[in-house]
Amino acid sequence: MDSLRALLGWLDGLGTWLAPLGLRLLLAWEFWLAGVEKYHGRNWFSEFREQFPFPFHLLPPEISWRMVLWFELIGAVALLLGLATRFVALALSLLTVAAVFAVHADAGYNVCDNGWKLPLLYLVMLLPLILGGPGKLSLDCWLRGRYLESERRLWS
Secondary structure, three states, rough: HHHHHHHHHHHHHHHHHHHHHHHHHHHHHHHHHHHHHHHOOOOOHHHHHHHHHOOOHHHHHHHHHHHHHHHHHHHHHHHHOOHHHHHHHHHHHHHHHHHHHHHHHHOOOOOOOOHHHHOOOOOOOHHHHHHHOOOOOHHHHHHHHHHHHHHHHEEE
C-alpha cells in the first residue's frame, strides 16, 4: 500500500509539470498552424461576417482577420512559453467560441466537414489552463515564484 501511495504521489507531482505542458504544446502548435494559414491565405472573413457573434460582426473583416491572425500567432508563442497563460487561454477560448458560431456550427459535430468537434476539443483543452494555470514548466510559474518571493521579503 505504501508503494502505491508513493507511486500516486510521484505521478501527482509529475502531473503538475508535464500535463499542462502537453496541453500548452499541442494547443500552441494548432493555433500556430491556424495563424500561419491565415498569414499566407486570403481573407475569407467577409463571407461569414454576419454570422460573427456580437461584437465581432461590428468590425470590418480586414481588421478581424488581422486581429485573429496575430492573436493566433502571438497566443501560440505565449502558450509555448507559458507566459500569460490564463489570459491567453481565455482569449483563445473566446476566439474559438466565436469561430464555432461563425464558421463551424452549420457543419454539425464532425471533423471532416469543418464541424465543431475539433473546436470543442480545443475548448476542453484550454479549460485546465484557464482554471489550473500553465504548470511548473512555464514562465508564469517562474515569474510568480520570483514575484511572490520578492514580495514576501519586502513585507517581512
